[in-house]
Amino acid sequence: MKKILINGANGKMSQAIIRLMKEQPELDLEPAVLRSKGQTITEPFDAVIDFSTPQGAQEAFALAKHHKKPFLTGTTNLPDLFLFQMQENTKFPVFYSPNVSLSVYFFSQLLNRASQMYKGYEMALHEIHHVHKKDAPSGTAKRLADVMGLPQEQITYERTGEVVGTHQAAFTGEMDKIVLTHQATNRDLFAQSALHITAWLIKQPGGFYAMKDYANFILKENKK
Numbered sequence: 001m002k003k004i005l006i007n008g009a010n011g012k013m014s015q016a017i018i019r020l021m022k023e024q025p026e027l028d029l030e031p032a033v034l035r036s037k038g039q040t041i042t043e044p045f046d047a048v049i050d051f052s053t054p055q056g057a058q059e060a061f062a063l064a065k066h067h068k069k070p071f072l073t074g075t076t077n078l079p080d081l082f083l084f085q086m087q088e089n090t091k092f093p094v095f096y097s098p099n100v101s102l103s104v105y106f107f108s109q110l111l112n113r114a115s116q117m118y119k120g121y122e123m124a125l126h127e128i129h130h131v132h133k134k135d136a137p138s139g140t141a142k143r144l145a146d147v148m149g150l151p152q153e154q155i156t157y158e159r160t161g162e163v164v165g166t167h168q169a170a171f172t173g174e175m176d177k178i179v180l181t182h183q184a185t186n187r188d189l190f191a192q193s194a195l196h197i198t199a200w201l202i203k204q205p206g207g208f209y210a211m212k213d214y215a216n217f218i219l220k221e222n223k224k
């Protein structure tokens, strides 16, 4: 079993990750070291998963760097200088994505292709999230708009009930309309994906990895 340091261990994402890790021993990952704010770590670990805050992510990265251990972070709003630091690294495997869902990544690829195929169609992007979400439009919607070539100001959104996250793109022509929707039905979507990416990352050589690297690996595996 690989001993995983979970940074921000009391948070919602970390708690889901810890639960799913215990439910899936076949992944060979064990939540062995649980770190919270300000805690010094002395126990050994094989890799770090971080879902905390920008400050927490940088502390966890320093730990991973010191021990040259694989590091995955999904923490959002990271400072540019820190992103640059992670991208420059070649000594140990580092993964970062503000959206770790493989399914959302594939959806972004579909929208990118659709925007190239339905040239001349009017594009629209609408997102729906639960009422507790602080930012609007969502970071995912901004990313999807970018890959579609849609100005971010044109994203529409609503906040209602406990909706986990829905992103809907429409391409409207003069005689037809294409609607593509990604609907997250379970918050574990991200935690589960983070675990699979970690199991893959641990086996990679030093360097910086993003969703497209993991997606390429999965697509190759699917062809086997």
Ligand SMILES: NC(=O)c1ccc[n+]([C@@H]2O[C@H](COP(=O)([O-])OP(=O)(O)OC[C@H]3O[C@@H](n4cnc5c(N)ncnc54)[C@H](OP(=O)(O)O)[C@@H]3O)[C@@H](O)[C@H]2O)c1
Residues within 6 Å of the ligand: 007, 008, 009, 010, 011, 012, 013, 014, 035, 036, 037, 038, 051, 052, 053, 055, 056, 057, 059, 073, 074, 075, 076, 077, 097, 098, 099, 100, 101, 190
């Ligand atoms: N990439 C993705 O797909 C994805 C998906 C979901 C969420 N996220 C991101 O992941 C992050 C965490 O989300 P969440 O929903 O789990 O938030 P959360 O429930 O607020 O959890 C954050 C945790 O980090 C802890 N923390 C704060 N400062 C720390 C530090 N310096 N060192 C270690 N731990 C620290 C907090 O502890 P205290 O409570 O004691 O302050 C809290 O338990 C956010 O940035 C969120 O946007 C990304």
